[in-house]
Amino acid sequence: MTNHIAPSILAFLADIKANNSKTWFDANRGRYDAAKAVFVDFVQQMIASVIAIDSAVEPQEAAKCVYRINRDVRFSPDKSPYKRHFAAFVAPGGRKSPLPGYYLHIQPGESFFCSGNCCLAPQLLKRLRTEISNFPEELHEIVTNPDFQKRLQLSDDEKLKSLPRGFSIEPQYAEYLKHKNLNAMVRYSDAELTAPDFADRLAEDMRLAQPLNAFFLRALQTEPEDDVTL
DSSP, rough: OSSSSOOHHHHHHHHHHHHOOOHHHTHHHHHHHHHHHHHHHHHHHHHHHHHHHHTTTTTOOGGTTOOOBBOOOOOOOOSSSSSSSSSEEEEOOOTSSOOEEEEEEEEETTTEEEEOOOOOOOOHHHHHHHHHHHHHHHHHHHHOOOHHHHHHOOOSSSBOOOOOTTTTOOOGGGGHHBSOOOEEEEEEOHHHHHTHHHHHHHHHHHHHHHHHHHHHHHHHHHTTTOOOOO
16 A cells, blocks of 8 residues: 655656656656556555545546646647656546546645646536525635635636626625636645655545535536536
8 A cells, every 4th residue: 555655756757857858758667657656556545535535436447547647749838748747636437527526746846636626618617606606605614614724725826807797796705706717725745745644644635625526516517507418
C-alpha cells in the first residue's frame, strides 16, 4: 500500500521540467515508467478512499483515472512535449466525465487537490447556476462550514464581473453565481506529499469536499424545462 507520494516522483518531475525534450524523455523512460507505476498505485488507494465517502463514484481502474504526460501543443505557444506534473481525476463515469469529482495534481512546489467542476459546457453551467440560484443557502452552509474552511477554499480562477444574464439571487450569495469554475482546493507542500500520513490527509480533505460535490452532482443531473437530459 502506498501511503504517500514517493520522492522519486517529485525528482522525476523536477528533472523533466529542466529537460523537457523527447530525446531526454526517451533516455529516461525507465524512470518515467517507475514513477508512473508508483503514482498509479497511490491513485488506486485514492479511489478506495473516494468510494468510501461518495456513493456516486463507482469502482474504477486507477490507470484510467491518470492523465497522459504528453501535452497537446497544437494551440499552445509552449511546444514542450511533456507535462511537468502527474494528475488523476476520480469521478462518476471516469476521468473524462463532466460530473464533479476529485482531482489530484502532483508537481514540485505546486501540488494541490481540487474537487468540483471545471470547464463545464454552457448547458451544464446553466444547470449549476440554476441550482445555486434556487438553493443558495444550502451552498453557503456547505462552504462556510468551519471544518471545510479550515482546509479548503473556493477557487477564484475565473469569475464574471457581474451576475450572469437571466439569473437573480440575494446579494449575499451573488459571488457564487459569478464563478465559471466553482470548486474547492487545498494546496500541499512537497513535505506534506512525502509524509507517511499523506493518504490520510488527502482522504480527510476529500471527505470535507464531498458535500459540495453532491450539491454539484444534483445540479448537473437536474433537467430544467428547456434543457436536455444527460
